[in-house]
Amino acid sequence: MSADYTRVRRVGGVLARMSAEARDDEGARAIQAVLRKRGVPLQASGFAEALPRDATSRLPLVEEGQWPATPAFLTEEVGRTTSRFIEDAKNIALLAEKGVSARLGMLLHGAPGTGKSLLASYVAALLERPIYVVRLDSMISSRLGETAKNVRGVFEFMASREGVLFLDEMDAIAKVRDDKHELGELKRVVNTVLQGLDSLPDSVVVIGATNHPHLLDPAIWRRFPYKAELPLPDLSVRSAMWRHFLYANDDAREKDVAVLARISEGLSGADVENISLAARRREILDGDALPFPQLLLSALASRAGNPSLPDRRDLSAPERQKIAVALHKKANIKVSEIGRIMGVSRQMAHRYLKEDGNAE
């Protein structure tokens, strides 16, 4: 009733989960949809959170993130670290009571598109806490001295909130050194971040993310007791991703999922998502599903961070051969099955492999 945006959102989240548990999926979705609207009705009531801003540019230094609507697919190890972290964060009060409270921080590192930002908001959703996203590069001001003030402003803002503070792109701090050719400025920024982290009350959960962990100052590295490297997805995670993003968890597509998962080693979650969404767009707009070989080629021609989107174009002979060889070598598929997948005779499939020196 006092238009407390954060609390309304939290209670809404609990209601949505209760509805989902009571198998009222439609009700749960409706509540989630309202919550995702960034508090429009509350803003209309005159309540808006005052976010800290850069004095010169007037741009906000913190953004309230959204809880994700899609699942996060994690390797077993990352899943375990995340569960442990969540358990600790849920029990901060108990731990503090017993005198073993500590700053709860988790550092996520890994290649682009492996789900670091997604995992941070997923953790916030599981903790039913708002997530405040800070991009350190936006805090680095052109005016000397402003940067430290910005950093302090953000930590002061967080101190009064029971939220998750997400420090995204943490390596930006290290870049100060290159941009300004000035070690003194870098030291000041690192020191203010350290002071900020140390000054936060235990109730604030901190998650950091970086693509370049080796650029991080060791003192910052130490402030995050939990660390998780998000690797490129393994076979079982890739299966889950294709199943979800491309086939909307349709059981009838398990064979195709298995093939795609095996030939897409080296791609990130973001790549799999991009290829899948492109294929689904084609299916909707052309009124017909893409042929499977075209999809396989797209996965094979993609490189991490640089997906090659599928289209309906006829495949050239070298492309067909490339697919056949990959099915044989990477997915261990029999020649007759390769022929079936490619829509050619067994003899033809055999010839593709023989030309590549792969026939048994």
Ligand SMILES: Nc1ncnc2c1ncn2[C@@H]1O[C@H](COP(=O)(O)OP(=O)(O)OP(=O)(O)O)[C@@H](O)[C@H]1O
């Ligand atoms: N492990 C994953 N599980 C589910 N979806 C994923 C996963 N990894 C990536 N994605 C999809 O790719 C999108 C981009 O991932 P995200 O932004 O979280 O990557 P990131 O690691 O933060 O990348 P960057 O280093 O570029 O910031 C996600 O929103 C999600 O849709």
Ligand SMILES: [Mg+2]
């Ligand atoms: Mg990110």
